[in-house]
Amino acid sequence: MPKITFIEDGGAEHAVEATVGESVMHAAMDNLVPGISAECGGYANCATCHVYVDQAWADRLPAPEEVEEVMIEAAFDVRPTSRLSCQIQVTEATDGLIVNLPASQTGA
């Protein structure tokens, strides 16, 4: 099972085992990782699953589609590595993925 490490803004790390085919958002929800509320349930409609993908991973993931891009722009504290975790699919190739959680979400 591919591993994902979520890092809170304060530094706390959560290493989880994800399932191929689910989204990074679902992996976080299933493992009670704080800071992802995913209000819309994974349809790129709410921006409450916003994460920063680790720089080393940014180019290795498939690029965001338009629905994700327009919604990222509406998130808090957007950076070049911003993604919506509900739009990132877990695959064998994402084993070891590291994502950082925005302060606006973990601080809430």
Place this chain on the structure above:
Amino acid sequence: MTTNSTMDIPAHVPQDRVVDFDYLRPTGIDEDLHLAWKRAQDSLPDIFWTPRNGGHWVATRAQDIKAIQLDHQRFSHKRLLIQGPEGHEGSVLTMDPPRHGLYRMLISPAFSPKAIAALEPIVRQTAVTLIEELRPRGECEFVGDFAKVLPVEVFLGLVDLPLEDREFLLPFAEKIARPRNPQDYGEGQAGLTQYISQVLTARAQQPGGDLLSKIVTAKIDGEPIAFEAAVALSRTVLAGGLDTVASILGFVARFLALNPGHRRQLIDDPSLVGNAVEELIRRHGIANTARVLTQDTEFKGVRLRAGEQILIPNNLYGLDERQVDDPLVVDFTRAHPDRHSAAFGNGPHRCPGSFLAKSEITVFLQEWLARIPDFDIKPGTTPRMASGHVNATHELHLAWDTDSR
């Protein structure tokens, strides 16, 4: 009970699934609308057919409501209201994926938590002004004086329109929030259409950075958006936040008028307000929308036919004891009430306005209780509620001591 329309029971509907149920008048709605709906959930089959209102199915349990909300292949949004017409291009509520997404993408960003945080000062200022006007009077008719006014002003702020326009919009908001007869709702929508068309024409010529400018200058599949579709989408955004917010504020104000202990709890510990908003929404869900079957199919052992409609009263999701313990109890410390609620829907159509709605309810609780901590249903009056495609509070007279501060 009078029958406003009946029809023969279709042959594929088993006898034990036929119930004489009028969703516009569930028994006991005059005392307490949500308890009346809850009784229907407790006493009727999970899925049943009623010959009323043209004949349609009803699903009453959380699990089935959610499954239907997520299954647009079989359960289409194209006819969203019982006996309603088919929707048209641009009116997102009545479109199915994938085309639905092309329009939805235009509006979701305008309602993100960040966008709503920026709008909150307008919500707060509007609410405070309204409450300050009402406070010295010692009484008000809450729906007309507050609940339907707030969302209109907030919409005007959201899309950069002059506040004076509220005088034009309020009579139409009234017809939509409290339809007295079936024509009212249509007339209200027609009024909004006329207003929105004028604004969009102006914004098309001189676009700004606001949502309506973005809609009218948008591209759909690479082509400029059709003007009618831009109007339909903009009207859905305006109308979507009117009757919904007005009615839920009405249910919340009624609940607080009847429950001084809950009021006191929020005044003593304001940090509970966020969770209280989620809990009040769970307990007082409002939307009764329907889906139309795209094909003959079987669902939970029941045969459904293409073209039939099934009502999914989503207030019943949060009231289902199979989903949530002690569903009728309002507990501001309940863990994650939002996980036991479908008040905002599920799936691609999930309400984009949920953050805005919650901001309006939060601000109402904070600013009202700070100024009018104690209030009652006005003696000699009875709140009036109505079931419809949106459950509504039609009349709620409140009274308070003017020196209660």
